[in-house]
Amino acid sequence: MSKIPVVLSSELLEGRTLARKAEGQALLLTRVGGCVYAVENRCPHMGLPLTRGKLDGKVVRCPWHGSRFDLSTGESLGWADSFAGVALPRWSHGLLAAGRKARALQAFPCAEEDERVWLELPDAGQHKAPNVR
Template sequence: MSQIEAAKSDQVRDSKLHIVNAGGHSVALTRVNGKVQAFVNKCPHLGMPLTKGKIEGGAVTCPFHGSKFDICSGRNMDWVKSLLGMPLPGWAQSALAMGKKPTGLKTLAATEKDGAIFLEV
């Protein structure tokens, strides 16, 4: 693995996503309680981007299907709960999940040094 500079420190803010291209992948950077976190900008349900996802309490929610993930660990917290922000009943959630089991986000190690953010890729 190697480290690459992904962004300047002042570009990444708490509860806001900053999207970069790192190692040929779209990567989301944000801060949780001031610490930089990074994850592949792709919901594991259908691969849709999390760019416009809602961030609350250290978690990001997919804007397309409502799956929710812990930003620091990548752990899945909720799986396919809505369609474009509209809540779905249980039977519709199961149908929209299309048999896919809850899966976590792929997180990346991020470090901050001398005003820059580096990722392990």
């Protein structure tokens, strides 16, 4: 794994999500309680982006089917229980899951240095800080 810069620290606002790509990986970044988190920006349920997902502390909810994930670990905390933000009755959750079992998001180690957010991505090439806009 290599450390690469993905965003300027000033661009990552508290309680807001930010979508970025690095080394071909779609990322969702956020800052919660002063800590920076980075996960894949793709819900493992149907592969849809989490960018417009609702944040509740360090938990993001998929805006499409309601799956919830811990941003610090990627752990699945709830699986496919709503449609487009509308809660569905418990009996329908299995139907909405479409046979897919709960899976975690990939979470990436990250740190802030030199006014930038740096991530460790698998098989990332060597990058220098000036490549960050």
